[in-house]
Amino acid sequence: MIDNRIYEQIERYLGGGMPAEEKAAFEALLQTDPRLATKVREHKQLLQAIQQYGQRQSLKQKLNNIHRSMEAEAAPVAVTPAPATPAMWQVFWKKHMQTVAVAASVSLLSVFGTLWSVQQLKEPVQQQSARYVELRREVEKIKQEQRALINGILNPEPEKVAPRPARFSGTGFAISSDGYLVTNSHVIAGADSVMVENKAGLKYKVTEVYRDKVHDLAILRIEDPSFEGFGKLPYTFKTDESDLGEKVFTLGYPREDIVFGEGSLSSASGFEGDTTAYQISIPLNPGNSGGPLLDDKGNLIGIISGKQAGQEGAAFAVKSAYLLKVISELPATDNFKLLTSPKYNSLSGHNRPQQLKKLKDYVFVVKVYN
Amino acid sequence: MKNSLYGTDEAIIRGIREDDERALAYMYKLYFPMISHFIMSNSGTDDEAKDIYQEGVIVFYEKIKDNSLELSCQIKTYLYSVCRRLWLKRLAEKGRYAVKMNDAEEYLPMEEDVQQHEENERQFGIMAEALAQLGEPCRSLLEDYYLNMQNMQEITEKFGYTNSDTAKNQKYKCLQRLKKMFFATYKPEI
Numbered sequence: 001m002i003d004n005r006i007y008e009q010i011e012r013y014l015g016g017g018m019p020a021e022e023k024a025a026f027e028a029l030l031q032t033d034p035r036l037a038t039k040v041r042e043h044k045q046l047l048q049a050i051q052q053y054g055q056r057q058s059l060k061q062k063l064n065n066i067h068r069s070m071e072a073e074a075a076p077v078a079v080t081p082a083p084a085t086p087a088m089w090q091v092f093w094k095k096h097m098q099t100v101a102v103a104a105s106v107s108l109l110s111v112f113g114t115l116w117s118v119q120q121l122k123e124p125v126q127q128q129s130a131r132y133v134e135l136r137r138e139v140e141k142i143k144q145e146q147r148a149l150i151n152g153i154l155n156p157e158p159e160k161v162a163p164r165p166a167r168f169s170g171t172g173f174a175i176s177s178d179g180y181l182v183t184n185s186h187v188i189a190g191a192d193s194v195m196v197e198n199k200a201g202l203k204y205k206v207t208e209v210y211r212d213k214v215h216d217l218a219i220l221r222i223e224d225p226s227f228e229g230f231g232k233l234p235y236t237f238k239t240d241e242s243d244l245g246e247k248v249f250t251l252g253y254p255r256e257d258i259v260f261g262e263g264s265l266s267s268a269s270g271f272e273g274d275t276t277a278y279q280i281s282i283p284l285n286p287g288n289s290g291g292p293l294l295d296d297k298g299n300l301i302g303i304i305s306g307k308q309a310g311q312e313g314a315a316f317a318v319k320s321a322y323l324l325k326v327i328s329e330l331p332a333t334d335n336f337k338l339l340t341s342p343k344y345n346s347l348s349g350h351n352r353p354q355q356l357k358k359l360k361d362y363v364f365v366v367k368v369y370n
Numbered sequence: 371m372k373n374s375l376y377g378t379d380e381a382i383i384r385g386i387r388e389d390d391e392r393a394l395a396y397m398y399k400l401y402f403p404m405i406s407h408f409i410m411s412n413s414g415t416d417d418e419a420k421d422i423y424q425e426g427v428i429v430f431y432e433k434i435k436d437n438s439l440e441l442s443c444q445i446k447t448y449l450y451s452v453c454r455r456l457w458l459k460r461l462a463e464k465g466r467y468a469v470k471m472n473d474a475e476e477y478l479p480m481e482e483d484v485q486q487h488e489e490n491e492r493q494f495g496i497m498a499e500a501l502a503q504l505g506e507p508c509r510s511l512l513e514d515y516y517l518n519m520q521n522m523q524e525i526t527e528k529f530g531y532t533n534s535d536t537a538k539n540q541k542y543k544c545l546q547r548l549k550k551m552f553f554a555t556y557k558p559e560i
Contacts, residue, residue: 007542007545008538042549042553043549046545046548046549046552046553047516049493049494049497049552050497050512050516050517050548051516051517052490052493052494053493053494053497053498053501053517054513054516054517056428056490056494057517059428059431060424060428062391062394063394063398063424063427063428064424066394066395066398066399067398067402067420067424069395070398070399070402073399091415094410094413094414094415095413095415096413097413098413
């Protein structure tokens with residue numbers, strides 16, 4: 001009970017409801033009694049805390065009411081009443097939006113980065129594999145010039161003008177006894193003048209009669225007055241398609257000398273499914289373009305045209321049927337009797353070296369000057 | 371509620387000082403969208419926006435009531451700065467450090483005010499806990515007497531004590547217990 005009375009006194013003191021006399025006495029007591037002073041201080045603090053707490057509670061209550069009334073005001077504006085709590089995924093999204101964004105961008109970056117770098121690595125191979133290489137030979141000009149120079153030093157004959165070397169070379173072969181030859185259109189592309197020369201050393205100037213860029217064929221005619229005709233052609237032209245796996249061979253000029261190449265017919269269609277060409281497995285080099293492709297019996301079945309870079313043994317030859325088609329579309333001239341000329345084949349029945357011996361005189365190196 | 375009535379910051383402050391609830395409500399509604407937008411665009415939710423905004427308003431309100439606020443800026447800026455500070459702290463507590471805040475407004479550093487507020491919050495938290503532990507009827511009794519300002523006579527009748535002395539006695543016992551619990555955890559930071 002003593003305690004109660006003290007507290008009552010303290011409360012009255014703090015509340016300011018103490019008469020002046022009693023207050024003075026109490027304050028005097030506070031001076032002398034430190035325990036009482038502590039009690040008073042603590043009590044004051046406690047009461048303050050309680051009161052502030054109460055105020056805070058009522059203020060919060062007030063704010064909540066305001067908030068509710070504000071939401072109530074806003075609600076009718078919305079067409080559908082907004083859900084009191086946002087959907088789980090919305091909360092989740094808002095909380096983790098940044099993290100998700102970073103993660104997403106990192107993963108996107110790595111995916112596309114990988115794709116890109118893989119693409120980068122693959123690209124050169126693809127480009128190459130997609131490239132069709134035309135096999136006309138760019139003659140090593142410098143080498144020849146050097147050789148000419150050395151020759152000039154060894155044989156100092158100042159008057160003699162060295163013949164200008166050909167810029168490009170390919171192969172061509174006779175298709176009629178009266179001086180028509182065929183080669184690839186790309187061989188004579190951009191030519192100023194064209195010369196043909198065979199293994200026997202016969203050298204003629206030729207002019208372009210017809211060019212078919214689509215089938216990559218070109219017909220040339222010998223313009224030389226000294227030309228007296230090839231004589232009878234040893235091979236015939238095959239009009240129908242040859243079979244897969246047939247043994248085929250060619251002669252050509254991938255270098256200064258004539259070169260024999262042998263393989264088999266590996267596909268009935270050419271580069272990127274081109275049905276006007278065969279795929280053949282003969283090792284070919286620049287300069288082989290325009291060479292004749294013959295089968296075992298000595299039938300001409302195609303004209304070597306190119307190969308696919310980056311692919312082993314994928315070379316192409318234009319089918320002879322298309323050569324015949326091109327010829328038939330030529331404007332008729334008096335002395336062009338190709339279709340009738342090679343009636344029978346003098347190559348069949350001979351072994352390969354014999355065939356080549358007969359054949360080689362009809363295969364020319366086509367020299368292109370520009 | 372006429373907007374023109376509280377058209378200026380001074381009018382709002384005067385209103386709050388005079389315990390005009392409409393002034394408080396007006397201000398509350400005026401600035402909530404700003405804070406809500408700020409919180410939501412800095413990975414917060416609707417509820418968190420409400421919490422933070424109310425805390426901010428409380429800081430402001432108590433400053434006004436204290437007469438200790440020397441408002442050197444607009445109410446808008448003050449509220450924004452306090453809420454921004456509070457939200458940064460909240461984020462830090464959640465272990466998520468916002469590297470960069472999406473700020474829509476200019477703001478002032480509000481260290482002191484926010485710290486004061488947090489100290490108060492701590493005290494209130496302890497008080498709330500102490501009161502909760504106190505249990506009935508002590509809690510209601512103390513709340514009625516100290517918060518609702520009922521006199522001992524009313525309390526005696528409400529709680530069915532035989533006379534007001536018993537009620538007083540009971541009240542002191544309760545207060546004593548509350549005091550013990552309160553000061554057991556609360557050490558005022560000096």
